[in-house]
Amino acid sequence: MAIDENTVRRVAHLARLALPEERVAPMAAELNGILAWIEQLGEVDVEGVEPMTSAVAVALPMRDDVVTDGGAPVRVLANAPKSEDGFFVVPKVVE
Amino acid sequence: MSADLTKLTLKDALDGLDRKAFSSRELTDAFLAAIDAANPALNAYVVVTANKARAMADAADARRAKGEARPLDGAPLGIKDLFCTEGVRSTACSAVLGNFTPTYESTVTARLFGDGAVMLGKLNMDEFAMGSSNETSAFGPVVSPWRRGNDVAKLTPGGSSGGSAAAVAADLCLGATATDTGGSIRQPAAFTGTVGIKPTYGRCSRWGIVAFASSLDQAGPIAKTVEDSAILLRSMAGHDPKDSTSLPLETPDFAKACGRSVKGLRIGIPKEYRVDGMPAEIEALWRQGMAWLKDAGCEIVDISLPHTKYALPAYYIVAPAEASSNLARYDGMRFGARADGRDLTETYEKSRAQGFGREVQRRILIGTYVLSAGYYDAYYLRAQKVRQRIAQDFRDAYEKVDAILTPTAPSAAFGLGEKSGDPVQMYLNDIFTVTANLAGLPGISLPAALDSAGLPLGLQVIGRALDEETVFAVAGAVEKAAGYTAKPARWW
Numbered sequence: 190m191a192i193d194e195n196t197v198r199r200v201a202h203l204a205r206l207a208l209p210e211e212r213v214a215p216m217a218a219e220l221n222g223i224l225a226w227i228e229q230l231g232e233v234d235v236e237g238v239e240p241m242t243s244a245v246a247v248a249l250p251m252r253d254d255v256v257t258d259g260g261a262p263v264r265v266l267a268n269a270p271k272s273e274d275g276f277f278v279v280p281k282v283v284e
Numbered sequence: 285m286s287a288d289l290t291k292l293t294l295k296d297a298l299d300g301l302d303r304k305a306f307s308s309r310e311l312t313d314a315f316l317a318a319i320d321a322a323n324p325a326l327n328a329y330v331v332v333t334a335n336k337a338r339a340m341a342d343a344a345d346a347r348r349a350k351g352e353a354r355p356l357d358g359a360p361l362g363i364k365d366l367f368c369t370e371g372v373r374s375t376a377c378s379a380v381l382g383n384f385t386p387t388y389e390s391t392v393t394a395r396l397f398g399d400g401a402v403m404l405g406k407l408n409m410d411e412f413a414m415g416s417s418n419e420t421s422a423f424g425p426v427v428s429p430w431r432r433g434n435d436v437a438k439l440t441p442g443g444s445s446g447g448s449a450a451a452v453a454a455d456l457c458l459g460a461t462a463t464d465t466g467g468s469i470r471q472p473a474a475f476t477g478t479v480g481i482k483p484t485y486g487r488c489s490r491w492g493i494v495a496f497a498s499s500l501d502q503a504g505p506i507a508k509t510v511e512d513s514a515i516l517l518r519s520m521a522g523h524d525p526k527d528s529t530s531l532p533l534e535t536p537d538f539a540k541a542c543g544r545s546v547k548g549l550r551i552g553i554p555k556e557y558r559v560d561g562m563p564a565e566i567e568a569l570w571r572q573g574m575a576w577l578k579d580a581g582c583e584i585v586d587i588s589l590p591h592t593k594y595a596l597p598a599y600y601i602v603a604p605a606e607a608s609s610n611l612a613r614y615d616g617m618r619f620g621a622r623a624d625g626r627d628l629t630e631t632y633e634k635s636r637a638q639g640f641g642r643e644v645q646r647r648i649l650i651g652t653y654v655l656s657a658g659y660y661d662a663y664y665l666r667a668q669k670v671r672q673r674i675a676q677d678f679r680d681a682y683e684k685v686d687a688i689l690t691p692t693a694p695s696a697a698f699g700l701g702e703k704s705g706d707p708v709q710m711y712l713n714d715i716f717t718v719t720a721n722l723a724g725l726p727g728i729s730l731p732a733a734l735d736s737a738g739l740p741l742g743l744q745v746i747g748r749a750l751d752e753e754t755v756f757a758v759a760g761a762v763e764k765a766a767g768y769t770a771k772p773a774r775w776w
Contacts, residue, residue: 192653204608204652205615205629206645207637219646219707220653226708227597227663233670240668241675243499245486245724245749249528264387268619279617280628 192220289314290455291771294359294512297458301348301358308348308358312341312402315360319404319456322429325776328441328451330365330423331373332405340402347400356519357400362457364448365406366413367393367503368492372403376494377421378411380614380639382621390492391524392461392503399519404457407447411641412611413468413496416713418446419704420643428476428697429454429772432737436775439697439739442472442713448506449476453772459507459516463493465500466599467693467717470729473506474692474742477731477770479513479759480506482717484749485724486531487517489524497606498529500599500721510730510759514538517752533750541753542760547581549758552685556592557716559694565735566691573689573732573743576765577758585685589677594670595719596711601654601667602722607644608651614639646707675723682748687758690716692729692742716744726752728759732766740770 192200197217201208208216262275271278289311292300300306316334323329337360344358368374368386375381389397397403410420417440418426428441428450441450445462449472452460462469464482473480481504488503495501505516518538524530553574558567574584616622616635623634640648654663681688694715703710720727726749729742743762747755 196653197649200649200653200656202633203656204648205612205632205636206640206648207630207633208645216646216649220650223600223646223650223707227600230594230597230601230666230670233591233594233666233673235666235669235673238669238672240665241672241722242668243529245484245529245531247486247531250525250532252525261387267387268384270382270616270620270622277618280624280631282628 192217192224290318292458293508294458294515295509297359298356302353308341308344308402309338311358312337312360312404315404315457322454322456322776326427326429326450326454327424328408328426328447328454328456329362329405330377330408330447333372333403336372337402337404340397344400344402354400356396358402359400359458360402360404361396362404362407362448362451362460363393364445364461364463365409366463366494367461368494369393369403369406372406374406374494375422376412377409377423378639378641378644379422380620380636384619388492391489391526392493392520395522396461396519401519407451407460409447410444411644412494412607413444413463413465414607414643414647415443416467416471416710417700417703418443419700420641422641425700426450427700429776430476430697430739431772431775432739438700440475440700442475442697444468445472445480445506449473449478449480452476452478452506452508454776459505459512461503461520462506463501463503464721465496465603466721467714469504469506470717470727470742470744471693471713473729474731475697475740477740477768478506478508479510479728479730480504481513481517481728481752481755482720482726483517483521483752484726486529487521487752489527489530491524491526495610497603498610499606500603510728510756510763511539511542513728514542514756536753538752538756541756544753544757544760545581546577546757546761549582549687549754550585550685551577551582551758552585552587552681552688554587554589554592554681554688554690556589557690559715562691562694563735566694566741569733569741569743570689570691573762576762577689580761580765587681587685587688589681589719591670591673591677592719595674595722596715598667598670598674599718599722600650600711601663602671604647604651605655605664606651608648608655611644611648671722674719678723678725687754688746690744690746692716692744696735696737696739696741720746725749726755728755730759730763731768732762733768734770
C-alpha cells in the first residue's frame with residue numbers, strides 16, 4: 190500500500206498541516222519507508238484475537254453527571270493568542 | 285561543602301536534612317549553582333525556577349524546624365517539560381505551545397510538591413516526547429555529560445526524557461520526573477548510568493501531563509539509585525479521579541521492597557531479545573546479570589515471547605494514531621502560537637506547520653493515514669490485535685516466571701546526529717522497552733557496567749502488572765551485585 194504524492198497532500202490536509210510542495214515527495218518517501226517496515230504485521234495470525242483497547246483490564250468508573258469545575262474565565266483565557274471581553278477571538282468563519 | 289551536596293543520593297540527602305546537617309536552602313542553592321555552571325554546555329534545563337525553588341526550600345525548612353517534615357521535604361527535583369506546572373512555562377519542548385503557562389498543576393507534580401519536593405526547573409526533552417535522542421526538542425538537544433573516553437564528540441543522553449537523565453547523571457537535581465511511552469524513561473536512564481522506572485499503566489495519573497499516546501503514556505522517576513526511584517515513585521503514584529485510567533489502588537511502600545530477598549524467584553530470559561547486531565558487551569552483561577541473580581538465589585528460566593519482533597511496528601501504528609488525535613487540539617485558537625492565514629483553515633494549517641517539528645509532523649501524518657477511511661482495519665485494528673498477542677506472550681511467561689531480565693537498549697549512547705537521518709533506525713532504539721508499554725507492565729532500567737569506551741550500559745527488569753515490588757527487589761539485587769558507581773568525568 191504505497192503512498193503516492195496525492196495521498197500525502199490529502200492526509201496533510203486532513204491533519205490540517207500546511208506541507209510546502211517541495212516537501213511532498215520527500216515526505217512520501219519517508220512515510221513509505223516507515224510503512225514498508227510496518228507491513229511485517231501482516232505475517233501475524235490474528236484470527237479470532239480481540240483487539241486490545243486498554244493496557245490494564247478495568248471497567249471505566251462512572252460518576253454523577255454534575256458540574257465539578259468551572260467559572261474561571263480568566264484562567265481559561267490566560268493563554269489565548271487573542272481574546273476580548275471574556276471570549277476567544279478567532280478568524281472569521283462565515284463570510 | 286556545597287559541591288558535595290549535589291552528589292548525594294535522594295535517600296542520603298533526606299537523612300542529612302533530617303539530621304540538620306544542612307538545610308534545604310543550602311542544598312537548593314548548591315543545585316542552582318551547579319545548574320548555572322553546567323547548563324550552557326548540557327542544555328538539560330529549558331527553564332530554571334530559582335526564586336520558586338528558594339521559596340519552596342525555605343518553606344520546607346520551616347516545616348522541618350517545626351517537626352512537621354513531609355516524606356520529600358526540601359528535596360530539589362527537576363521536572364520534565366511534559367508536566368504542566370502552575371505559573372511556569374510548559375511547552376513539551378514544542379514551538380506550537382509558544383509560551384504556554386498553565387493555570388493548574390499536573391497531579392503527579394502536585395503530589396511531589398505536596399510531599400515537600402522543591403522544583404528546580406523544567407527539563408528538556410524530545411518534542412511531545414517523540415524521539416529517542418533528544419534531537420527533536422524545539423530548544424535544541426541535551427548533550428550527555430558522558431563522553432567516549434577523551435573523545436570530545438557530543439553524545440545523546442537518550443530520549444525522550446534526555447534532560448531528566450542528563451540532569452540526574454550530572455548532579456543537577458536529586459531526581460527527576462520523566463514519562464515513558466515506548467522507552468522514554470528507561471532508554472535515557474541506560475544511556476546515562478541512572479535508574480528509571482516506568483510503573484504499571486494506571487499507577488500514575490496522566491492528568492496535566494501533555495498527552496502523546498494515551499494508552500501507552502506513563503509517568504515515572506529517573507534517579508540515582510533503585511531505592512531513590514522507589515521513594516519518588518511512591519510519591520508520584522496514586523489514584524486520581526481526574527484520570528479515568530488511574531487505578532483505584534493503595535500505593536505500596538516501594539522502598540521497602542528494594543532490599544527484599546530474591547531467593548527462589550524465577551527470572552525469565554526471553555530468547556527473542558538476542559537481536560542481530562547487538563554488541564557482544566551487551567550480551568556479556570546480560571549473562572553477567574543472570575549470574576548475579578543466580579548467586580542471589582534466583583532460578584534462571586529460558587522463556588519465549590514469540591511476538592517480540594512485531595512490537596515496534598505495532599507501536600508505530602498505535603502511538604502515531606493516538607498522537608494524531610491528541611495533537612489535533614493544537615490549532616492556535618485557545619492557547620499556543622497562532623500563524624494567521626487568509627481564512628480559518630489556512631490559519632490552522634499554518635499554525636500547525638510552523639509549530640510542529642519534522643518528527644512530530646511525520647507521526648501526525650502516519651497516524652492520520654492509518655486512521656483514515658479504508659485503512660483503519662488494515663493498520664490500526666490489526667495493530668491492536670497484535671498488541672493483544674504481545675500482552676498474551678507476557679501472560680503466558682508469567683505462568684512460569686516472576687520477572688524478566690533483558691538489556692535495556694541494543695547499544696550504548698550514540699553521537700548526536702548519528703541516527704537522525706533514518707527514522708526507522710532511530711525507532712529501533714526502543715526494541716527492548718516498547719513491549720512493556722504495549723502490555724502495560726512495569727519495567728526498570730538500572731546501570732550495571734561500563735562498556736569498553738567508558739559508557740554506561742543498563743539492564744532492564746520487567747514485572748507482572750502491579751508487581752513493582754518484585755521489580756524493585758530484583759533490581760535491588762542486581763544493583764548490589766553490580767556495585768556500579770561510575771560517574772561522568774566533569775568537562776562542562
